Amino acid sequence: MLKKPPRSTILMPVFAPAVIVLVLLVIGTISNPDAAGELFSQVLTYTTTTFGWFYMLVVALFLIFILVLAFSSYGNIKLGPDHAEPDYKFSEWFAMLFSAGYGIALLFYGVSEPVVHFAEPPNSTPETIAAAKEAMQIAYFHWGLHTWAIYTFTGLVLAYFGFRHGLPLSMRSTLFPLIGDKIYGPVGHGVDVVALLATIFGVATTLGLSVSQINSGLNYLLPDLIPIGTGVQIITIAIITLAALVSVLAGMDKGIKRLSMLNVVLATALMVFVFIAGPSVFILNAFMENTGSYLSNIVERTFSLQAYVHGDWIASWTLFIFAWTIAWSPFVGTFIANISRGRTIRQFVLGVLFVPVIFTFFWFAVFGDTALNLIMVQGLDTLIGDVQADKSVALFKLFEALPFTQIASYLTVLLIMTFFVTSSDSGSLVIDSIASGGRPTPAWQRTFWVVIQGVVASVLLLAGGLTALQTVAIVSALPFAIILLISMGGMWRALIIEEHRTDSLAQDNRLPPHLLHPSAWRERIDYLTKQPQRAEVLAYIREVVDPAMHQVADKFNDSGWNALVEYDEVNSRAVLQLQRGEGVDFSYEVRLDEHDIPEYYEQGKVGKSTPSQLHHYRAEVYLRRGGQTYDLYGYQSDAVINDIVDQFEKYLNFLEISPDSLPWRMEMHDEGLIVESTSEFDKER
Numbered sequence: 001m002l003k004k005p006p007r008s009t010i011l012m013p014v015f016a017p018a019v020i021v022l023v024l025l026v027i028g029t030i031s032n033p034d035a036a037g038e039l040f041s042q043v044l045t046y047t048t049t050t051f052g053w054f055y056m057l058v059v060a061l062f063l064i065f066i067l068v069l070a071f072s073s074y075g076n077i078k079l080g081p082d083h084a085e086p087d088y089k090f091s092e093w094f095a096m097l098f099s100a101g102y103g104i105a106l107l108f109y110g111v112s113e114p115v116v117h118f119a120e121p122p123n124s125t126p127e128t129i130a131a132a133k134e135a136m137q138i139a140y141f142h143w144g145l146h147t148w149a150i151y152t153f154t155g156l157v158l159a160y161f162g163f164r165h166g167l168p169l170s171m172r173s174t175l176f177p178l179i180g181d182k183i184y185g186p187v188g189h190g191v192d193v194v195a196l197l198a199t200i201f202g203v204a205t206t207l208g209l210s211v212s213q214i215n216s217g218l219n220y221l222l223p224d225l226i227p228i229g230t231g232v233q234i235i236t237i238a239i240i241t242l243a244a245l246v247s248v249l250a251g252m253d254k255g256i257k258r259l260s261m262l263n264v265v266l267a268t269a270l271m272v273f274v275f276i277a278g279p280s281v282f283i284l285n286a287f288m289e290n291t292g293s294y295l296s297n298i299v300e301r302t303f304s305l306q307a308y309v310h311g312d313w314i315a316s317w318t319l320f321i322f323a324w325t326i327a328w329s330p331f332v333g334t335f336i337a338n339i340s341r342g343r344t345i346r347q348f349v350l351g352v353l354f355v356p357v358i359f360t361f362f363w364f365a366v367f368g369d370t371a372l373n374l375i376m377v378q379g380l381d382t383l384i385g386d387v388q389a390d391k392s393v394a395l396f397k398l399f400e401a402l403p404f405t406q407i408a409s410y411l412t413v414l415l416i417m418t419f420f421v422t423s424s425d426s427g428s429l430v431i432d433s434i435a436s437g438g439r440p441t442p443a444w445q446r447t448f449w450v451v452i453q454g455v456v457a458s459v460l461l462l463a464g465g466l467t468a469l470q471t472v473a474i475v476s477a478l479p480f481a482i483i484l485l486i487s488m489g490g491m492w493r494a495l496i497i498e499e500h501r502t503d504s505l506a507q508d509n510r511l512p513p514h515l516l517h518p519s520a521w522r523e524r525i526d527y528l529t530k531q532p533q534r535a536e537v538l539a540y541i542r543e544v545v546d547p548a549m550h551q552v553a554d555k556f557n558d559s560g561w562n563a564l565v566e567y568d569e570v571n572s573r574a575v576l577q578l579q580r581g582e583g584v585d586f587s588y589e590v591r592l593d594e595h596d597i598p599e600y601y602e603q604g605k606v607g608k609s610t611p612s613q614l615h616h617y618r619a620e621v622y623l624r625r626g627g628q629t630y631d632l633y634g635y636q637s638d639a640v641i642n643d644i645v646d647q648f649e650k651y652l653n654f655l656e657i658s659p660d661s662l663p664w665r666m667e668m669h670d671e672g673l674i675v676e677s678t679s680e681f682d683k684e685r
Contacts, residue, residue, distance in 0.1 A: 010445070011437040013189035018196045018435065022452060029459040036463040040471040047474050048315035052305055055474075058481045059322050060302045063149035065488055066156060066349045074495050075346030079156075079337075080163040083627025086342035093339060093351065104210040104419045105143070106267075106363050107412065112394035113139045113317075114368030115387040118375070122306065122313050127384075132372050133293060136286070139364045140294040141301045142321045144357050150325045152352045154333030156345065157487050160494070163341045169334065170434060171195040174487035177494045191483055195330045196434045198480040200456060201472040202327030203427035207457040208469045209392075210420045211236050216392040217413040221406070228390075234458045240417060241454035244424035245447055263422060266415040270408065271366050277402045278370035279377075287365035294361075320470045323477035326484070331430045367398065374401050424453055500654060532633060537592050537617040540633055541574050542567065545590045545619065548640040549576040573622075576644065586651050588644050589622040590632055623647060 029036040069075060078084055086093065117135035124130040157174045167173035172188035179187060211233045218226040226232060275283060306314045340348050371394070374380040380401055387394045399408045428449040436445065460468040532540075546567050553563035553576060562579040572592035579585050597616045618631040621643070632640060 011435060014192045014196060015435045017193045021197060022456060026455055026459050029463045033463045037468060040463060040468045043475060044467065044471040047478065048319050051478060052314060052319050055319050055322050056303065056305060058485050059146050059150060062153040063146055066149060066152050070346045070349035075344060077345050077498065079159040079343055079348060080341045081626030084342040088339060104206050104416065104423065107395060107416055108209050108213055110363055110367035111371045111398050112387050112391035115371050115384060115394060118372060119384045119388060132376060136290045136368060137293050137297060139368055140290060140361055142318060143360050144294060145353065147325045148353050148357050150329050151332045151336065152349055154329040154484065155336040155352060156348060157491050158333050159337035159340050160491060162337060169337065171330065171483060174490050177490045192434050194479045194483060196431055198327040198476045199330045199427060199431050200453060201476040202324060203423060203453050204457040204460055205324055205469045205473045206423050207237060207420060208461050210416050213392040214413060214416050216390060217396055217409060220393065220396045221409055230461055233461055237454050237458050240420045241424060241450060244421045245450045263418050266411060270411055270415065271363060273408060274370055275366045279373045282373055283365050283369050286369040287362060290365065291361055320474060323474040326477035326481050327473050331427050334430050371398050424450060428453060531616040534617050537619050537633055538572060541590055541592060541619055544637055545640055546574045548637045549574055552576060552641055552644050578648065586648055587624050588647055590619050591622055593618045593620045
């Protein structure tokens with residue numbers, strides 16, 4: 001655990017290689033944009049042709065893995081100590097998951113993708129009912145369970161190792177069960193460099209798509225003033241990057257949080273408007289039918305690579321979208337991990353996987369099916385040509401067929417801009433955290449990452465537009481996908497070890513009668529009927545538990561062990577720690593816990609009078625893994641000592657049956673679990 005403030009906020013083994021790669025990319029691209037564009041095209045073709053099968057396989061494995069965890073006994077494990085409670089109510093948590101599900105992709109592809117697939121379906125006759133159904137199934141597949149499985153898996157491994165085991169909230173931590181303290185060395189640095197670069201290129205791809213749509217929207221609204229071109233798009237990136245910088249410097253609550261809430265309101269308003277103005281009943285019918293078709297064909301589409309068809313459709317669509325999602329996943333994964341501490345694995349998987357997917361499906365039903373209805377029923381064939389010529393104008397062309405065209409278009413441009421800003425500033429904070437090892441950073445460092453993202457997006461547009469963006473997303477996602485695949489093995493191993501711990505520590509929390517003082521049963525009845533005051537429980541911890549711990553510590557110290565007892569006045573707890581070498585690190589804590597007084601005490605008026613206190617207090621036992629949910633108050637010193645010894649014996653049994661147990665050491669604090677490491681990691685900061 002760090003005791004002194006850091007001398008520097010930059011983790012040089014991560015920061016320096018990433019910056020060198022980015023500088024070389026920028027210089028090389030600017031010096032010869034045409035050659036860079038040709039190189040990007042060749043690299044894209046090679047990567048998708050050679051490794052397309054790998055992208056599809058890992059995404060399928062992510063989905064299978066998280067579903068297995070959710071519906072197995074591992075689903076009950078909390079992302080945090082056992083006693084941890086969720087930081088947010090269900091309603092608040094779901095609302096933030098909805099906001100994470102929104103994005104520039106929905107605005108860019110909500111209309112364009114169904115229309116393009118309707119006109120050029122990979123397997124059906126173009127512009128037929130079969131083509132319409134296939135178009136919507138493809139859109140659902142691209143933005144449904146598989147895409148969110150990537151985000152869910154990344155967020156899950158980060159939350160599990162970060163909150164359950166107190167490791168840094170970084171991708172390097174996911175490899176701890178496999179390589180131990182080496183995560184603090186070159187291997188860990190390399191993992192974070194790949195994660196940092198993947199995030200930058202994922203953000204750059206998002207910014208590139210959004211700025212092209214902003215350009216199209218402004219040109220649509222102000223055709224005489226704003227032309228469509230790379231120059232305008234680069235100027236737009238510069239202006240909105242400045243706005244993102246203001247948001248980042250304002251901080252999370254004042255900047256990002258407020259803009260995110262604005263995004264939610266604007267996106268919901270836009271979707272409701274199109275639903276009401278469009279063919280509402282048809283949208284609902286199509287939503288149900290498309291969802292059923294998606295679920296019916298999910299297995300076949302999961303493993304389809306069009307092996308017998310020559311063409312680049314799979315690379316231009318499915319592989320690009322999945323690779324873009326993998327590159328974007330460190331950012332989204334970190335976001336959803338941060339808001340999910342205290343949830344169980346099952347709650348996390350089901351919430352993160354299904355809540356945004358349901359919203360995404362309905363979004364595509366509203367926008368995509370409205371566009372298809374306009375083409376097939378109302379004869380708006382010109383929409384196909386407009387979208388094929390420029391996908392970024394699709395949404396604005398749709399509004400031409402609806403009322404309040406200008407208002408909806410202006411609202412859309414504003415929404416894309418706010419998405420641009422929140423994507424840039426949120427991504428910058430995540431990148432900044434990776435580059436600094438998770439430490440607080442000064443304003444100049446956050447400013448640097450905001451600017452570098454805008455620069456990277458600009459040079460990629462200059463070098464080849466969408467092809468360049470696709471290339472960096474797909475190529476950067478390849479090494480990061482390998483890291484995610486390895487981290488899956490790390491988490492599986494950690495969960496097996498945790499299962500060993502659970503088996504070895506399984507216990508009946510009731511102490512056997514022969515360990516109690518002969519008169520203890522009377523005191524226990526008094527406790528159960530009248531409820532002790534806070535001062536009484538504190539006195540019990542000081543006068544009974546603390547001396548009992550000292551007796552245990554003295555005996556262990558006499559036997560050559562390192563035993564330490566600490567009474568913490570601030571947090572109202574007594575803590576015993578037993579250590580021997582690097583292999584044994586046991587902690588037993590008794591803490592004053594406050595709970596709402598049970599309802600039956602008020603209703604039944606147990607005892608001579610109704611208790612006047614609003615809370616009741618317990619002397620609860622805590623181990624490394626969190627609260628054990630049983631109360632020691634009323635037990636005599638010998639019983640406390642025997643409980644300590646019993647828990648220590650179970651701990652040694654765990655070490656014996658699980659010799660490959662996770663080697664990290666943790667300290668328990670009121671704010672959670674904090675890793676204590678003696679590695680060179682902190683020195684390199």
